[in-house]
Amino acid sequence: QQINPMYVNFTQSASEALALRRALEQGRLKRAEGEGAVVRVLLEDGTEHPSPGRLLFSDLTVDPTSGQVTLRAEVPNPGAALLPGLYVRVRLEQAKAGNAVLLPQQAVTRAANGDTVMVVAADGKVSPRTIKVGGAQGGQWVVLEGLKAGEQVIVDGFQKIRPNAPVKPVPWKPGAAPVAGAAASAPAAAPAASAPASAAKS
Known part of the structure; x- marks a missing residue:
């Protein structure tokens, strides 16, 4: 039985x-460069397999019972760390958000009518702002x-x-x-960090 490379089957929800398709069509995300999506x-x-793989194909049909689409990746496996039947988690980097910023999750208030943050203006006053969240990356x-x-956002x-x-x-x-005493009432702020964030499936 062939184990190098290893074929890894996994699923992604149809939603x-x-x-992802809508975000690509609207230009909010750009397709990953190279020969296809990178699979980690x-x-x-919990450790990451040392050799990233590549996405081979995505099934054209959705499983009606689970609402999932089956995908297959080819992953180099020279040390035979991956064995047939082994359960693993997959991180699929299908697209990149070049102008996205990363923000601590606790800074965002999520509600049915949209996600908001509290932004500190240059004059030191706070105002709520609606944002569009594309997914999570590293907490x-x-x-x-x-x-x-660079904009300041209230986190705590x-x-x-x-x-x-x-x-x-x-x-x-x-x-x-939290800091003891009077300083505990001061709101903690973090600048929005610019990063080439990946739209990932975990």
């Missing part, structure tokens, strides 16, 4: 595939519309802030415990 395999212990949201790189403490209220934000540190 994700449709959302995560083993059962952060990929923001496709509504923010520019925004629940207590009213629109147009003046604030003196302090830099936000991921994983930091």
Whole structure:
């Protein structure tokens, strides 16, 4: 039985595939360059297989019972780390969002009528802003519309802030415990980070 390269079968929801197609058609995302989508395999212990693979094909039909589309990737397997029957997770990089920014997930308020963040203006006043989130990457949201790189966004403490209220934000540190005393009431802000974010399937 051939194990190098190894063929990896996995599924993607039809709704994700449709959302990706719409984003590509509207120009919000650009198709990945090269010979096709890059496939990264995560083993059962959470480590990433050292050799990325490539997407071979996507099925043309949707499974009516699960709403999933089957995909197949070819992954180099020189060390035989991948074995037939092994369960793995797949990260599929199908498109790139060149103008997207990354934002800590806790800074975004998600609701049925849209996603919003609290932005600090140059005059130190806070205002809500509607954004468009494209997906998650490494514990952060990929923001496709509504923010520019470098804008300050309130990450902690925004629940207590009213629109147009003046604030003196302090830099936000991921994983930091709240500061004791008076400083605990100061909202923590982080600049929106520009990055070539990938639209990924985990």
